Amino acid sequence: MGSENGAMENLASSRFVGACVLGGLVLGAAVLAMQLGRAPPMGIRRRKKQPVRVYMDGCFDMMHYGHCNALRQARALGDQLVVGVVSDDEITANKGPPVTPLRERMIMVGAVKWVDEVIPDAPYAITEEFMKKLFTEYNIDYIIHGDDPCLLPDGTDAYALAKRAGRYKQIKRTEGVSSTDIVGRMLLCVRERSSSDSHNHSSLQRQFSHGHNQKVDDGGSGGGTRISHFLPTSRRIVQFSNGKGPGPDARIVYIDGAFDLFHAGHVEILRIARGLGDFLLVGIHTDQTISATRGAHRPIMNLHERSLSVLACRYVDEVIIGAPWEVSKDMITTFNISLVVHGTFAENMDFLKEKSNPYAVPMAMGIYRQIESPLDIRTTTIIKRIVSNHEAYQKRNEQKEASERRYYEGKTHVSGD
Numbered sequence: 001m002g003s004e005n006g007a008m009e010n011l012a013s014s015r016f017v018g019a020c021v022l023g024g025l026v027l028g029a030a031v032l033a034m035q036l037g038r039a040p041p042m043g044i045r046r047r048k049k050q051p052v053r054v055y056m057d058g059c060f061d062m063m064h065y066g067h068c069n070a071l072r073q074a075r076a077l078g079d080q081l082v083v084g085v086v087s088d089d090e091i092t093a094n095k096g097p098p099v100t101p102l103r104e105r106m107i108m109v110g111a112v113k114w115v116d117e118v119i120p121d122a123p124y125a126i127t128e129e130f131m132k133k134l135f136t137e138y139n140i141d142y143i144i145h146g147d148d149p150c151l152l153p154d155g156t157d158a159y160a161l162a163k164r165a166g167r168y169k170q171i172k173r174t175e176g177v178s179s180t181d182i183v184g185r186m187l188l189c190v191r192e193r194s195s196s197d198s199h200n201h202s203s204l205q206r207q208f209s210h211g212h213n214q215k216v217d218d219g220g221s222g223g224g225t226r227i228s229h230f231l232p233t234s235r236r237i238v239q240f241s242n243g244k245g246p247g248p249d250a251r252i253v254y255i256d257g258a259f260d261l262f263h264a265g266h267v268e269i270l271r272i273a274r275g276l277g278d279f280l281l282v283g284i285h286t287d288q289t290i291s292a293t294r295g296a297h298r299p300i301m302n303l304h305e306r307s308l309s310v311l312a313c314r315y316v317d318e319v320i321i322g323a324p325w326e327v328s329k330d331m332i333t334t335f336n337i338s339l340v341v342h343g344t345f346a347e348n349m350d351f352l353k354e355k356s357n358p359y360a361v362p363m364a365m366g367i368y369r370q371i372e373s374p375l376d377i378r379t380t381t382i383i384k385r386i387v388s389n390h391e392a393y394q395k396r397n398e399q400k401e402a403s404e405r406r407y408y409e410g411k412t413h414v415s416g417d
């Protein structure tokens with residue numbers, strides 16, 4: 001601990017010296033900062049055009065709009081947001097195997113429109129060594145973290161060092177969703193399916209009606225997980241949207257789907273779709289449409305949750321919250337759609353065999369194109385991953401749920417963004 005203090009004091013005092021020198025000589029300051037191999041101190045930084053760089057880290061496993069909202073808030077505390085994504089090994093060692101491998105988590109985080117840079121293999125708990133690397137190599141000004149305490153294995157505050165150096169900022173936890181909650185919804189969906197497979201509808205009904213069924217209550221991940229705390233507000237939608245329409249002569253590309261459990265496969269198909277035009281309009285199907293085509297246990301995420309995840313993606317310009325199943329002539333005219341695309345790995349490819357092909361109009365107009373999905377990930381892939389890790393998750397969920405419950409029981413008024 002002594003050496004830690006010493007190191008941070010050195011850092012602080014050299015910043016102080018830098019500030020004094022810089023009082024008169026701005027150019028000199030920049031040179032000094034370069035010689036020191038570190039970003040110039042904050043006070044000076046603000047006068048110059050140099051961007052304020054903020055850092056946030058996380059596992060981003062089962063990424064959802066809560067993560068996106070945290071990244072949005074972090075970005076608002078600076079000009080550039082650098083995100084550290086924890087390695088698979090570190091996650092496995094600290095909380096059990098991740099559902100999403102690092103490669104996919106990198107794609108997900110990199111696609112969030114508020115993220116400027118992504119660093120792979122960040123440590124699970126921030127170390128002094130890594131923090132110094134952030135300040136010197138990555139020119140980070142502030143380290144950002146949520147208001148939930150982050151403790152090291154020895155019980156000390158993981159961000160104590162950054163706090164002492166005056167380089168720590170905090171954001172509010174996003175209300176209403178957590179990975180634990182989503183995993184719970186998925187496990188419940190799988191249980192529902194296996195019960196219906198054995199045609200035991202009475203037990204299924206009981207499970208739904210008051211949730212007092214043993215299976216739900218003792219599963220560790222069952223009880224109450226279907227209840228979403230998420231309350232969609234128009235303000236949140238505004239925060240997530242680009243607020244811009246297409247420019248003059250823009251070529252508008254349309255893609256529709258469920259976008260349930262938004263994953264790297266979705267990101268990749270959206271990236272390609274966006275590349276085919278100037279403005280990407282995404283139609284998000286209603287919960288009813290999805291239940292009707294994929295079964296009552298779907299979607300896992302509701303329409304508003306799915307819309308926020310899609311809106312947070314940098315390749316998306318606009319969404320239709322509750323798009324019709326069929327792409328009509330009227331819709332194509334209203335939105336001036338030049339091209340309608342569909343991915344080859346989309347979950348529902350049966351439409352070609354159906355009598356009412358939803359893409360019949362764009363096909364007849366010659367503006368329909370099927371695009372090759374670069375990643376063979378479907379929403380069912382994600383659900384299968386969870387189920388195969390079921391045991392590990394149940395254990396992990398039991399612990400996390402207890403702390404979630406404590407949070408909601410102890411929670412009072414929540415202010416902030």
Ligand SMILES: *[C@@H]1O[C@H](CO)[C@@H](O)[C@H](O)[C@H]1NC(C)=O
Binds near residue numbers: 198200202203
């Ligand atoms: C149906 O569920 C009930 C209650 O969980 C159970 O007692 C019964 O054995 C189940 N029947 C079948 C055929 O699985």
Ligand SMILES: *[C@@H]1O[C@H](CO)[C@@H](O)[C@H](O)[C@H]1NC(C)=O
Binds near residue numbers: 249252
């Ligand atoms: C409709 O889209 C085309 C590009 O496909 C563009 O040239 C045209 O200007 C657009 N029309 C309007 C009214 O924006």
